[in-house]
Amino acid sequence: MATIQARCLYDFDGDVHNGELSFSAGETIYILRQDIGDGWWEARSDNGTQGLVPETYLEIVSVPEPEFPPPPPPGPTFSLPSAPPAFATNGYAGSPPDRGGGSLSQQQSFDDWDDDEWDDDDGESSNSTIGQSQDLGGKGNFGLEAPKREGKKVSPGQEISRYGTVKSSFSRFSHFAKSGGEAFLMGQTTDRVGESDKIKIIETPDGPMWLKEDSAYTCAVTSPKKESKMKGLKSFIAYQLQPSFSNIIVSRRYKHFDWLHGRLECKYVCIPIPPLPDKAVTGRYEEDFIQERMRALQGWVNRMVRHPVISRSDVFHHFLTCTDDKKWKVGKRKAEKDEFQGGKFFQVLQPPAKGLDIREVEAKMEVFCKFVLGMTENMKTLITVHHEYAKKQLGPFKREYSKIGSSYKQLAQTFNLDTSPSSRALTSAIDYTGDAFNDIGEMFARQPPRDAYPLIEAFYEYKGLLQTYPDALKVHEGAIGKAKECTKLQEEGKMSESEVNNVLVRADTISYGTLAEMNHFQRERVIDCKSMMQSYLKEQIDFYKKLTSKLEEALQRYDNA
């Protein structure tokens, strides 16, 4: 198999446990895959070792003739952000992964896809086999993002955007242009929008908001079942989905979720789509993992059905309701050929007529951007501190209490040598105290799944969601920049007033869409944080009350001693 050669620009000290490949500046390595995502490629060094490498550290020196079918034309692009880890319900250990599981997730998801009979004649992925994945469009990050590994230094020559590091060879407008946003802004997209496709944005005291339809609904994700096909050669887990507006249960596999996720990302250019839970590489048929995955998928579905735009989108409805194989394929193809995806999505927006003050919008966005970056860091910190504390509860706390407990049990054993009645009651109280401390130790160890883990999980979900935000904000940043450019061209007499006015109206549409989503996010964030903090504190209170009762029971034993 012919491979791409790349020259290493800087030293890279890879983490073997993360599957990373180390290299030195000046070395030549061979790129095996470029569709890993999050700024990571797969490569092989001269000595045959394979691993992940950060693309920004490399310069491609030779590209072979393609052996694969050519990739689809670049459409809207989004990087797959890091997703929350799978929490085992009993026993959560290890540090939260700092890098998104995008790479393996994607690979596995394609593997899965390959053996789906529904898609066998779908053309799109029919030739791909394990180890020979290909860029399916809507994936990959077009080099816009540096690998999302914390603690990695920004390489010389990288430009710092307010949204993070980007490669020097791409301007902050690239993402805007690639997304199709620029084409929309410049009036190059003129498709007619049907009434049902229109999405209304209204002005509210909290700013522009998506119009919320009355047809709110929920959708339960239940009963994961291990199913098989090809006479049992292939097996997979199917989850049962039942929307509240329907009597029909649909069966969906992770790969269907993954496909839907991709479609939503492609279509809703100003709406960050929360990442799906990580795909597990091993143990994916284990009961704990399946239950955990189901819970995470339920969380993802909950967020989607609550979204005023996504919840009423055709592709989402198709996903929630279609039970017929043929109809599924038709709907799938239709969604993939959606004419209003990417930059063209802005065409369907019906914002308020009132024009926006660009500087005001910019100021708002700047604050929001700080908010997103700040909250991302906050989430990381909170995950770490709660995780560390939970680890202490599982280990040291439990140990300390059981040490105290067994010391009192031993004391009771000694006291038992004195068999006089006056001593016996005390001995039994001391023995009970030992049990109480042992129990308290156990309680500490059982506590994290009740309070810390759900909280950490919620923080993880937000961390993932927040990490998808920069792309949406970059589109808006690009639009504003381009609109300003046009105003300047008008001043220089290089563009007509009416042309520029049209650009500004369309820039407002992009701003309205972005602001509506921003306000939706903030509203959800307040509701979510309130509820997660309430649950956490209630569980904590409950825990300490139980602990206090334990001690009170022990104290009572001394009344008769």
Next chain:
Amino acid sequence: MATIQARCLYDFDGDVHNGELSFSAGETIYILRQDIGDGWWEARSDNGTQGLVPETYLEIVSVPEPEFPPPPPPGPTFSLPSAPPAFATNGYAGSPPDRGGGSLSQQQSFDDWDDDEWDDDDGESSNSTIGQSQDLGGKGNFGLEAPKREGKKVSPGQEISRYGTVKSSFSRFSHFAKSGGEAFLMGQTTDRVGESDKIKIIETPDGPMWLKEDSAYTCAVTSPKKESKMKGLKSFIAYQLQPSFSNIIVSRRYKHFDWLHGRLECKYVCIPIPPLPDKAVTGRYEEDFIQERMRALQGWVNRMVRHPVISRSDVFHHFLTCTDDKKWKVGKRKAEKDEFQGGKFFQVLQPPAKGLDIREVEAKMEVFCKFVLGMTENMKTLITVHHEYAKKQLGPFKREYSKIGSSYKQLAQTFNLDTSPSSRALTSAIDYTGDAFNDIGEMFARQPPRDAYPLIEAFYEYKGLLQTYPDALKVHEGAIGKAKECTKLQEEGKMSESEVNNVLVRADTISYGTLAEMNHFQRERVIDCKSMMQSYLKEQIDFYKKLTSKLEEALQRYDNA
């Protein structure tokens, strides 16, 4: 100054921080002091380094002609057991000392004694100056005990008694003989006992007990004052003691307590006298230390006034009531010349007439011995586990909670960027949650002085008391052994029946005294343990209730968010 030369029998790896001197087997060192206690001597190595050495590791090779006044003839001997450490009331750190502070304590106490004008013309210590201490009798351990340092291996050639290690050159009867117990048993002490000196032992359902007089009283130890003499050149701390039966307050220094302690140890051969709190080498005028010492002395006095025998002893009354210098000296001399001390103490006992079954008594004592050794170990373990847990509360717990707290404070800072009213209430609740967690961290750190330290202190007191027990039990063990020997001699026709019967009656007296004290100990132990556990658990309950309230307050803040 001529010194004693000793040959080192084994390698000794001394702990410099404990003032110990290391040496190798075969080395010759110079003994500077043999009156350190607990099996430790002070020595100087060839290179001039000085430090403490374990006497059982040494063999004396040359003894010089005495330059000091000769030591008093060997009277009753007791080893000074390890005493509880001085707990600073705010901030208790460092591991509990495993070795009794007897050595330094004693040295300092003599230094103190030396500059006491009351004793300047007392003869006994008139010639001693700082650095030139001498054996005052009733101190030193006559080689009976190996150094009480945990973790030190038993040297080859040492014999294991049920009470611990003893030097091979002394049998378990030595202590009995030296204490004067043997003389009493064999009827060699015939002094007449006055009515007021008699101490009655009664039979109770719990076994033989000291007769408790109605005249129960308490004694407050208060108002430590820094006083000075010799025109301010010498200063010391005097504590004010007021017994509940008297209007007069007496002023007592630590050295007076120390003297009293020595007298009680000499006199009450079958009553273990709890050790005094450690003498501090540095910082003995610091407020915390003084308060702590006062509290510990109060604890010691409490235990003494509760003791049915000690509380009504002449020497203790003298200590509690005498305010006149001249009378003090008279009383002091009288106490030191007490005719019923050591083995002769048994003469004053008035036990029940009923003879005892030696085997039953032996069985009881064996169980009690197990009890004492077991509880000693239990106390050490409990001190360690509570101490470790308290250290965790001061450090890691506080840190964890303040990390969580500041993470929420940071989150609130980010959330503050969203100034919409719906967000503000949440932001303030999150901010409050951060404060609550910080406060909880502080609460954890403030907790040990409220619950763990008093408990640890109580365990320390018991550990000290328990460590004085083996000597009392050894006297009894010796008596039983001797009595059996006499029975055997009678069988062999070497002793007359009446002679042996008298021995057995006197052995019963020793047994009664020992059993009465054992039963007293057990009664006190039940009362003390009940009360210390109740206090500890109450404080813990109180703490967790406060912690719960903190969390509840935080939770309430979300009601309006």
